[in-house]
Amino acid sequence: MTLRLWRRLKPDDEERQPLLAAEENDTATSKDSNYGSINDKPKSQGKQEDEDPRKKLKEQQARRVDEEGGWIPYLKGFTIFLPHMLPKDDWVLWTCIAIRGLDILQERAFNVLEPRQLGIITDKLAQGTTVMPWKDIGLWVFYHWYASPVGFSLFGSYANTVARERMSAGVRRMAYNHVMNLDMQFHTGKSSGEITEAVNQAGSLNELAELALFNAAPVILDIIIAVWYVSHLFDIYMSYIILFVGSVYIWTSTAVTNRNREGRRIYADRRRAEFSIQTETLQNWQTIFYFNREAHEVKRYGVALMDRLRAYYAFMRGLLGGFALVDLVMNIGFTACFIFAISQVVAGLKPVGNLVSFVMFWWSVRAPIQSISYHWKTLSTTLIDAERLLELIRTKPLVDDAPNARPLKFEVGKVEYSNVDFAYDERKPILKNVSFTIEGGQTAAFVGETGSGKSTIFKLLARAYDVGGGSISVDDQDIRTVTRSSLREIIGHVPQDPALFNLSIMENVRYGRLDATDAEIEDACRAAAIHDDIIGFPDGYESVVGERGVKLSGGQLQRIAIAKVLIRNAKIVLLDEATSAVDSTTEALIQKAFKTLSAGRTTLVIAHRLSTIVQADQIFVVSKGEIIERGTHAELLAKNGKYAELWSTQTGSVCRENCGDGDKDKGMKWLVDISPEKLDKAGATGSSSSQNGKGKEVKKRG
Numbered sequence: 140m141t142l143r144l145w146r147r148l149k150p151d152d153e154e155r156q157p158l159l160a161a162e163e164n165d166t167a168t169s170k171d172s173n174y175g176s177i178n179d180k181p182k183s184q185g186k187q188e189d190e191d192p193r194k195k196l197k198e199q200q201a202r203r204v205d206e207e208g209g210w211i212p213y214l215k216g217f218t219i220f221l222p223h224m225l226p227k228d229d230w231v232l233w234t235c236i237a238i239r240g241l242d243i244l245q246e247r248a249f250n251v252l253e254p255r256q257l258g259i260i261t262d263k264l265a266q267g268t269t270v271m272p273w274k275d276i277g278l279w280v281f282y283h284w285y286a287s288p289v290g291f292s293l294f295g296s297y298a299n300t301v302a303r304e305r306m307s308a309g310v311r312r313m314a315y316n317h318v319m320n321l322d323m324q325f326h327t328g329k330s331s332g333e334i335t336e337a338v339n340q341a342g343s344l345n346e347l348a349e350l351a352l353f354n355a356a357p358v359i360l361d362i363i364i365a366v367w368y369v370s371h372l373f374d375i376y377m378s379y380i381i382l383f384v385g386s387v388y389i390w391t392s393t394a395v396t397n398r399n400r401e402g403r404r405i406y407a408d409r410r411r412a413e414f415s416i417q418t419e420t421l422q423n424w425q426t427i428f429y430f431n432r433e434a435h436e437v438k439r440y441g442v443a444l445m446d447r448l449r450a451y452y453a454f455m456r457g458l459l460g461g462f463a464l465v466d467l468v469m470n471i472g473f474t475a476c477f478i479f480a481i482s483q484v485v486a487g488l489k490p491v492g493n494l495v496s497f498v499m500f501w502w503s504v505r506a507p508i509q510s511i512s513y514h515w516k517t518l519s520t521t522l523i524d525a526e527r528l529l530e531l532i533r534t535k536p537l538v539d540d541a542p543n544a545r546p547l548k549f550e551v552g553k554v555e556y557s558n559v560d561f562a563y564d565e566r567k568p569i570l571k572n573v574s575f576t577i578e579g580g581q582t583a584a585f586v587g588e589t590g591s592g593k594s595t596i597f598k599l600l601a602r603a604y605d606v607g608g609g610s611i612s613v614d615d616q617d618i619r620t621v622t623r624s625s626l627r628e629i630i631g632h633v634p635q636d637p638a639l640f641n642l643s644i645m646e647n648v649r650y651g652r653l654d655a656t657d658a659e660i661e662d663a664c665r666a667a668a669i670h671d672d673i674i675g676f677p678d679g680y681e682s683v684v685g686e687r688g689v690k691l692s693g694g695q696l697q698r699i700a701i702a703k704v705l706i707r708n709a710k711i712v713l714l715d716e717a718t719s720a721v722d723s724t725t726e727a728l729i730q731k732a733f734k735t736l737s738a739g740r741t742t743l744v745i746a747h748r749l750s751t752i753v754q755a756d757q758i759f760v761v762s763k764g765e766i767i768e769r770g771t772h773a774e775l776l777a778k779n780g781k782y783a784e785l786w787s788t789q790t791g792s793v794c795r796e797n798c799g800d801g802d803k804d805k806g807m808k809w810l811v812d813i814s815p816e817k818l819d820k821a822g823a824t825g826s827s828s829s830q831n832g833k834g835k836e837v838k839k840r841g
């Protein structure tokens with residue numbers, strides 16, 4: 140019994156704190172209400188300022204208790220989890236709870252019956268019986284067996300496990316679903332570690348429920364039974380002794396815990412520091428390798444390790460000393476009760492069997508009494524953990540379906556931005572009065588300096604964020620009035636830095652359309668000019684791509700991302716610098732594939748290499764969040780503005796005649812001054828120039 144209690148009290152209590160997990164929380168501490176990551180702190184800075192993330196949660200909890208008007212209303216806030224933890228129709232869960240309930244009751248009954256039976260046998264022996272009391276022995280054996288771990292409690296323990304895990308699964312599912320449906324601001328503003336930890340706090344709620352249902356309630360029952368039973372065995376004074384010992388015990392153990400808090404905090408800090416060195420150095424192993432700093436890092440880690448050990452020893456000294464003290468209180472209490480009981484037997488007031496029953500009973504109730512303070516401490520820690528989960532669940536997505544949102548009715552894929560304003564942070568406007576219309580099936584390209592807001596224009600179309608002013612519509616339906624899912628279903632996005640799941644190439648491409656056949660996937664890969672690369676890998680389509688696709692080159696990653704969009708058969712395609720990482724031959728292949736596949740689809744392209752978008756139906760030049768020029772390639776060249784400047788920089792061409800007046804009919808002449816490689820890319824230019832057919836002439840020098 141002591142051993143069991145020791146296990147329950149010692150490691151769990153002090154080490155259940157998520158010391159390492161706290162490390163992951165150090166970074167994202169900003170809770171800004173704007174779309175902004177401006178307040179994000181660098182990791183090391185965050186660490187210094189937020190040494191103990193639990194402290195912050197504790198303060199938050201105190202504030203919330205205050206705001207809600209006390210602990211009861213505060214705790215009521217957690218009832219939002221109840222339908223997920225205890226779903227009414229989960230008969231397996233309720234059966235397990237019922238079995239565990241029965242187990243708790245039978246445990247209590249046998250706590251009394253077994254010592255009592257031993258007392259009866261002792262009394263018979265004391266009376267000098269000469270026959271074996273087989274019936275009593277049989278009963279004792281039965282009680283003893285039934286109350287042991289191989290008796291009914293075997294089912295009780297298993298039912299407890301099933302109930303706990305089912306409750307936990309319900310809350311985890313709820314939290315995960317909630318996080319998945321939060322907006323992009325939430326996901327870009329927080330570290331994935333922090334989000335994961337918050338979701339995992341589902342376990343803390345579970346503990347809370349388990350504590351209340353299966354631990355605290357039985358302990359209260361134990362105390363009531365103990366007081367009643369010892370009064371029955373001896374007299375009421377014995378109950379007073381037990382209550383007194385219990386109170387002193389609780390007071391002492393609380394005092395010991397408080398005293399140990401500082402030691403625990405130091406130990407937690409040192410452990411975090413050691414963990415931090417370990418992860419940082421492993422993550423930056425290549426830097427260490429190239430700077431030949433292995434020995435330096437091993438030494439640094441060794442120092443942190445020893446620091447942690449010293450802190451741990453100090454903490455454990457305090458803890459073990461504390462345990463010894465509280466155990467002493469318990470032993471003094473037991474001695475007092477024991478002497479009192481013997482005195483009653485000696486005085487002939489009670490039979491010796493009662494003494495035996497008492498001693499046996501003491502050992503069964505000692506653990507529950509001791510566990511009160513443990514449960515109390517666990518309750519406060521668990522509540523703080525659960526606070527994190529509550530905070531997560533209370534976070535409402537900034538972008539959500541309107542109450543009367545309906546599915547988007549796709550017609551031709553016309554995209555219209557009307558006077559769109561947007562800011563991630565209200566202090567810094569990003570898009571200003573952006574207006575344009577792209578007819579269904581057209582290709583529109585966005586060019587402009589880095590950071591001018593091109594990707595942001597894309598993000599708004601997928602409703603990663605909502606516009607600050609103006610509106611965006613698809614086929615004349617304001618995207619805020621349609622369901623987010625129906626909108627994203629028709630959009631295919633190839634990001635700047637595509638990331639893949641650590642699965643096979645086949646599975647990654649199938650992510651675009653879950654029911655795609657292998658043959659369809661291969662076709663998409665052919666169209667994206669990646670098929671030949673894939674079949675060249677030793678495992679072909681079954682090659683696993685590594686975390687985020689690290690085993691693939693940038694160009695391969697981009698083409699697989701393109702294949703994913705192709706297989707998705709999206710109606711509106713967003714290409715964010717989709718061909719920036721491929722060589723000119725591959726780029727030409729991709730361009731060809733896209734030309735075929737973008738037929739009938741509205742395509743929005745961001746490109747820094749202008750040669751890739753000369754055939755676009757419209758080109759928008761974005762600068763500082765505004766569209767400063769628009770038109771076809773030829774029209775923009777004719778304007779000889781920003782676009783012409785960019786074109787000139789990239790291709791080395793210069794306008795020789797009629798430049799700058801924007802009059803298309805004056806027959807501008809461009810002189811192209813480019814290397815053979817540039818000419819290769821600009822080959823598209825020649826064709827496009829004639830395609831756009833505005834009577835422009837592109838001459839090659841030399």
Ligand SMILES: Nc1ncnc2c1ncn2[C@@H]1O[C@H](COP(=O)(O)OP(=O)(O)OP(=O)(O)O)[C@@H](O)[C@H]1O
Pocket residue numbers: 174175176177327563564569588589590591592593594595596
């Ligand atoms: N999640 C975000 N939170 C805060 N600011 C952001 C966020 N994303 C982008 N920004 C800022 O918005 C501005 C426009 O960024 P955007 O990514 O739209 O530019 P871009 O024109 O696509 O640039 P690039 O060509 O380099 O991709 C930048 O100043 C950027 O720092």
